[in-house]
Each structure stands twice: as structure tokens, then as C-alpha cells.
Amino acid sequence: MKRFFSAIICFVLLCLTTIPCFAGEKKDYSHLKGTTLNVYNWGEYISDGSDGTLDVNKEFEKRYGITINYSNYESNENMYNKLQSGGANYDVIIPSDYMIAKLIEEDMLAKLDFSNIPNYKYILEKYRGLYYDPDDTYTVPYTVGMVGLIYNTTMVEEAPDSWGALWDERYKGEILMFNNPRDAFGIAQCYLGQSINTESVEDWDKAIEVLKEQNHLVSSYVMDEVFNKMENGEAALAPYYAGDFLTMYDTNPDLAFVYPKEGVNFFVDAMCIPKNAENKEAAELYINFMLEEEIAVANANYICYATPHSLVLESDDYDLKGEPVLYPDEKNAPKTEMFENLDYETQNYMNMLWNELKIEGNSNLDAYIGLSVTAILIIVYAVYKFIKKKKREAMY
Amino acid sequence: MTKKTSLGGKLYTALVFIFLYAPIAVLILFSFNSGKSTAVFEGFSLHWYEELFRDAATLTAFKNSLIIAVVSSIISTVMGTAAATAIFGYKNKLLKTSVMTVTNIPMMNPEIVTGIAMMLLFVFIGGMFGKTGTLGFTTLTIAHVTFELPYVILNVLPKLKQTDAHLSEAAQDLGCTPFQAFYKVVLPAIMPGIISGLMMAFTLSIDDFIISYFVSGTSSQTLPIRIFSMTKRRVTPDMYALSTLIFLAILILLVISNVISSRGYKKNTKKGGAKK
Numbered sequence: 016m017k018r019f020f021s022a023i024i025c026f027v028l029l030c031l032t033t034i035p036c037f038a039g040e041k042k043d044y045s046h047l048k049g050t051t052l053n054v055y056n057w058g059e060y061i062s063d064g065s066d067g068t069l070d071v072n073k074e075f076e077k078r079y080g081i082t083i084n085y086s087n088y089e090s091n092e093n094m095y096n097k098l099q100s101g102g103a104n105y106d107v108i109i110p111s112d113y114m115i116a117k118l119i120e121e122d123m124l125a126k127l128d129f130s131n132i133p134n135y136k137y138i139l140e141k142y143r144g145l146y147y148d149p150d151d152t153y154t155v156p157y158t159v160g161m162v163g164l165i166y167n168t169t170m171v172e173e174a175p176d177s178w179g180a181l182w183d184e185r186y187k188g189e190i191l192m193f194n195n196p197r198d199a200f201g202i203a204q205c206y207l208g209q210s211i212n213t214e215s216v217e218d219w220d221k222a223i224e225v226l227k228e229q230n231h232l233v234s235s236y237v238m239d240e241v242f243n244k245m246e247n248g249e250a251a252l253a254p255y256y257a258g259d260f261l262t263m264y265d266t267n268p269d270l271a272f273v274y275p276k277e278g279v280n281f282f283v284d285a286m287c288i289p290k291n292a293e294n295k296e297a298a299e300l301y302i303n304f305m306l307e308e309e310i311a312v313a314n315a316n317y318i319c320y321a322t323p324h325s326l327v328l329e330s331d332d333y334d335l336k337g338e339p340v341l342y343p344d345e346k347n348a349p350k351t352e353m354f355e356n357l358d359y360e361t362q363n364y365m366n367m368l369w370n371e372l373k374i375e376g377n378s379n380l381d382a383y384i385g386l387s388v389t390a391i392l393i394i395v396y397a398v399y400k401f402i403k404k405k406k407r408e409a410m411y
Numbered sequence: 412m413t414k415k416t417s418l419g420g421k422l423y424t425a426l427v428f429i430f431l432y433a434p435i436a437v438l439i440l441f442s443f444n445s446g447k448s449t450a451v452f453e454g455f456s457l458h459w460y461e462e463l464f465r466d467a468a469t470l471t472a473f474k475n476s477l478i479i480a481v482v483s484s485i486i487s488t489v490m491g492t493a494a495a496t497a498i499f500g501y502k503n504k505l506l507k508t509s510v511m512t513v514t515n516i517p518m519m520n521p522e523i524v525t526g527i528a529m530m531l532l533f534v535f536i537g538g539m540f541g542k543t544g545t546l547g548f549t550t551l552t553i554a555h556v557t558f559e560l561p562y563v564i565l566n567v568l569p570k571l572k573q574t575d576a577h578l579s580e581a582a583q584d585l586g587c588t589p590f591q592a593f594y595k596v597v598l599p600a601i602m603p604g605i606i607s608g609l610m611m612a613f614t615l616s617i618d619d620f621i622i623s624y625f626v627s628g629t630s631s632q633t634l635p636i637r638i639f640s641m642t643k644r645r646v647t648p649d650m651y652a653l654s655t656l657i658f659l660a661i662l663i664l665l666v667i668s669n670v671i672s673s674r675g676y677k678k679n680t681k682k683g684g685a686k687k
Contacts, residue, residue, distance in 0.1 A: 058640035058642070058643060058644060064465050072468075086630075100530055102533060103546045103627075243450035249450075265447070
């Protein structure tokens with residue numbers, strides 16, 4: 016009897032030791048070995064092994080034997096053009112919220128098979144069911160963030176708390192603005208209290224008026240040049256993304272950050288799979304891999320934007336844990352609004368207004384005067400030489 | 412007898428050189444920056460050169476750029492030389508000028524027009540065979556050959572005009588087949604033009620951004636595209652290290668080639684000007 020019982024107990028114990036294998040039942044991905052995966056991501060948006068960080072793509076290739084073709088884009092619109100041309104088949108893309116809404120509307124995304132993405136359970140509740148993908152069938156959030164106002168404490172007289180600081184005459188020639196229409200108009204619209212997704216023509220007209228008023232105060236319209244200009248004190252005020260402020264602060268501790276009281280733009284970049292992807296299973300495997308704790312922490316540390324991953328926020332390896340700029344508490348949390356996909360006429364109108372501002376906004380009077388004076392001088396000289404030649408010929 | 416250049420002339424030349432090379436000098440200086448910023452020089456270090464060799468995506472992009480440049484410049488030089496020889500031999504004036512006009516089109520066309528046109532063409536042809544994802548190395552090479560061809564032809568044609576028109580006939584009189592006459596007599600004479608056409612094609616290919624942007628595919632990202640994709644966040648300083656290395660490599664190559672050609676020139680003039 017005793018032996019029988021001890022045999023049973025041993026058998027049960029043995030079975031219990033195999034439970035870990037069943038608990039995280041890993042699907043077998045060896046059939047994907049040797050295939051290729053085309054990933055299309057923003058530039059500098061993944062931990063790539065520089066400065067001693069983890070090289071995420073290499074790690075994935077090592078673990079699963081799948082080769083990654085990694086290419087980059089710098090704007091949602093250019094990524095959309097590449098995708099729509101039909102010339103290149105990407106397996107994983109990482110667009111922003113309003114672009115995802117557009118892609119879903121045009122039926123360019125494939126539904127995700129979440130049985131291949133069990134790590135999705137780590138995404139926080141507040142980043143699920145967002146407007147662009149209300150049923151969470153197409154996307155998995157990658158990074159989130161907000162736009163705010165960066166200022167140089169030694170160059171401003173008092174700490175700003177409103178977007179109006181960018182219209183302050185005292186800082187003429189020391190103000191920077193976004194060099195793309197959506198973000199620039201977004202700031203003007205927040206300042207005027209409009210919705211950043213308004214479709215009313217009067218709202219857009221008011222916004223362009225305000226931007227044109229600001230034009231002579233702005234030293235330049237920038238995207239990545241903002242880093243240099245703020246770091247070496249060339250400019251006093253600039254709007255940019257919260258995570259990028261942290262990078263600038265490393266080089267120049269005189270800088271400070273504030274979320275203006277009128278409200279800011281809140282964005283989510285999410286991973287999705289285009290409809291014409293050739294290696295969908297590997298793509299889902301890649302997305303799941305990005306959600307693993309070690310990988311997500313490495314990415315969050317590298318990119319410096321806020322993360323929607325619950326394990327990262329609690330991890331001790333996360334350098335930016337509790338950072339108030341990225342994760343403002345209830346008291347300091349700003350009003351936020353996400354960009355939505357504008358309809359065709361509004362987009363055209365916005366682009367037309369932006370061109371008006373950028374191309375015709377600048378008075379080129381000096382250039383015209385200089386050019387015409389030079390042209391007159393050249394003509395006078397040529398005529399003089401011609402007359403001299405004729406005189407000389409007349410002598411013979 | 413060399414004319415003595417005045418002080419004003421020397422000063423002007425110096426200013427022109429400073430204007431041309433100041434950005435490159437700043438680039439080289441900041442490639443040795445120990446900090447991440449490109450505006451504040453924090454200290455001297457070789458950190459970014461180490462980083463460059465760990466940045467797999469940039470190195471892949473650079474490798475792609477080099478491979479496309481070498482392959483496309485060789486193909487376009489061969490095609491261009493053949494085309495130039497044929498164009499030179501045309502007797503019909505109308506045909507000659509119309510062919511020259513057609514070859515000049517890729518050169519005169521704004522690059523963005525060529526880029527979009529080629530992308531649409533490749534997708535269209537892919538669509539005819541029911542394939543998507545046609546953009547890749549092959550399409551990039553074809554596009555690069557297309558816009559390099561006019562430059563090669565324009566480099567080789569003047570050399571053809573310079574060589575004695577009866578050289579090829581004389582060689583055939585002495586027993587060469589027409590092909591041998593070309594290969595052994597005409598080709599060495601026009602070789603300087605071919606070499607300069609090759610180098611021009613190579614430079615244009617490495618430098619090209621707009622056409623490559625539209626025509627590259629999932630695995631064929633070239634270096635300019637990679638650098639441009641960083642402009643939303645920040646171009647990392649290991650790009651400066653890469654640019655410095657490219658600049659030094661090309662500088663050394665040019666110096667060597669100049670030394671060789673000047674030695675050859677000295678040798679020829681010493682022999683009493685028998686060769687030309």
C-alpha cells in the first residue's frame with residue numbers, strides 16, 4: 016500500500032513538473048525558419064544596439080532564424096505612398112493613429128490573429144479600444160506620447176504655461192515651429208481653443224491667420240533641427256514631443272518642459288500588418304516578440320517615448336520609470352486630443368493654406384531688389400562694351 | 412610659362428575653397444564629438460566610429476548603396492560606350508540629333524518626375540504578370556542605369572570626336588577584324604572618356620536620393636534614404652563618422668589617380684611627345 020501511494024505521489028509530482036511546459040504553451044515556429052520578414056518602421060525607433068543597448072532585430076533573427084529586412088520612413092504620408100503604390104510588400108508597419116484610421120478605412124490592413132500574440136495582455140486598458148481601432152482587431156500599440164512646449168529657462172523671462180508663449184513678441188527670432196502642416200496647425204488650433212480635427216473652413220482660416228501673425232516671430236520651421244537649436248541655445252521656445260525633450264535635456268540642462276494649459280496632441284504609434292503581407296505569421300510573431308518584457312524595456316529606454324506596456328512601467332530596468340514629463344500625474348495631466356484622419360477636402364484646404372504660409376508668406380522683396388539691380392548693372396556694362404566695340408570698328 | 416597669380420586671385424581661390432569645404436570640415440570635426448549633440452562640441456573621442464560598426468541597419472544601407480553604384484555604373488558604362496560609338500558613326504544628321512535629344516531627356520528631367528514615372532512603370536509591369544512587391548534591387552539598378560546613361564554618353568562622345576577618324580580603318584587595313592579594330596585601337600584611345608564616365612556614373616548613383624526613394628523596395632534601402640528617415644527624430648552622429656570615412660576614401664582615391672595620371676603625363680612628355 017505504502018509503495019503504491021508513494022508511486023502515485025511520485026507520478027503526480029512528475030506531472031506537476033511538466034506543467035510549466037504547458038502553462039506557456041509555446042507554439043512551434045520552426046517552420047518559419049529561413050523565411051524573411053519585411054519591417055517598415057520610423058527612423059531611430061527601435062533599440063538597435065548602439066551605445067550598448069540591445070539590438071532587437073538581431074535578437075529576433077537569432078531566436079527564430081527569420082531574416083529581417085529593415086527599412087525606414089520619416090513620415091506617415093510617405094509610408095502610405097509606398098504602401099499604396101503596390102510596389103513593395105511590407106509585413107509589419109508602425110503608423111500613427113490617424114494614418115491607421117485611414118488605412119482601415121481603405122481596407123489596407125489585415126486583421127490580427129491574437130492567438131499568435133499572447134503578450135497583448137500586457138497592454139494597458141487605457142490604450143485599448145482607441146478611436147482608430149475600436150475593436151482592437153488590427154493594431155497593437157507600440158509607443159504613445161504627447162506634444163509639449165520646450166523652453167530654455169535662461170532665455171525666457173517667466174516660465175510659460177500656454178501656447179501663447181510662441182506668439183510672444185519678446186522672443187522674436189527665438190521661436191521655432193513644426194515644419195509640417197498637421198502639427199503646426201494643431202498648435203494654432205489648440206491655442207484658439209478649436210478642435211484639432213475641425214472640418215469647418217472658418218476655423219482653418221482663423222488658424223492660418225494666427226500662424227501668419229506668428230510668421231515674423233519664428234526663426235525657422237524645423238523637425239529634427241530642433242535638437243541642435245535648443246541644445247546650443249539658438250532658440251528659446253519650441254514645441255516638440257515629450258520624449259525628445261529628455262534627449263535634449265541630457266545635453267543642455269537649462270531646458271525645461273511644460274504641457275500648455277490649452278491642451279496638447281496625444282499620439283499613439285501602433286504595429287499593424289498590411290493586407291498584402293507575404294509572411295503574416297512571422298509578422299505576428301515579431302509583434303509578440305516586441306511585447307516581451309526585456310525587448311519592450313530596451314525599446315522604451317532607447318526611444319524615450321512613453322510606453323503602453325504594463326510590465327515596462329513596473330520594471331526596474333526601465334530608466335524612465337515614473338518620469339513626470341512622460342507620465343504626468345493626475346494634477347499635471349494636460350487636456351489631450353488625438354489627430355483623426357481628415358477628409359479629402361479638409362486635407363487639401365490645409366495643404367493649400369500651409370503652402371500659402373511657407374511659400375508666399377516670406378517677403379522676398381530684398382531678393383527681388385538685389386536681383387534687379389544686378390541685372391541692370393550687367394545690362395549697362397554689356398551695352399557699354401558694345402558701344403565701345405562699335406566705336407573701335409568705326410575707326411577702321 | 413605659368414602666369415603669376417595676383418594676391419587677389421589667390422585670396423579669391425582660398426575663399427572659394429573655404430566656402431566649398433567648410434561644411435565638410437564641420438562634419439569631420441563633429442564626427443569626433445564625444446557627446447550626442449551636433450551643435451555642442453563636448454570633447455574628442457572615437458566613440459562614433461565604434462558605434463558605426465555596430466549599427467547594422469546603416470551598414471546594410473551603405474552596402475546596398477555601394478553594390479547598386481558599382482553594378483549600375485559598370486552596366487551603364489558598357490551600354491553608354493556602345494551607344495556613343497554607334498551615335499558617332501551615324502551619317503544621317505536628323506537621326507543623330509534626335510537620338511542625342513532622347514538620350515538627354517533623363518538628364519534634363521526633374522528627378523522626381525523620373526522617380527515617380529519609373530515606380531509607376533515597374534508596378535504596372537508587375538501588375539501585368541500578377542505580381543506585387545516588384546520594387547527591389549533589380550528595379551533600383553534599372554532606374555540608376557537609366558539616369559546615368561546620358562552622362563556616360565556625354566563623356567565618351569567628345570573623346571570619340573578627338574580620336575583620328577581613320578584609325579579604325581587603318582587597323583582593318585593592317586588585318587584586324589572590325590571588332591578587333593575597335594577593341595585594340597579605338598577603345599584605348601577613348602579610355603580616358605570611359606573612365607571619367609564611369610566615375611561620374613558611380614558618383615551619381617551613390618548620391619542619388621529622389622529616384623531611389625521611389626524605386627527601392629523592402630530590402631534595398633540605400634544610405635541616403637536611411638539618413639532621410641532619421642530626420643523626424645535625430646540624425647545620429649555615427650552618420651558623420653560614415654561620411655568622414657567616405658570622404659577620406661574618395662580623397663585618397665582621387666589623389667592616387669591624379670598622381671598616376673600626372674606620372675604618366677610626365678613620362679609621355681619625356682619621350683618627346685610621341686604618344687598623345
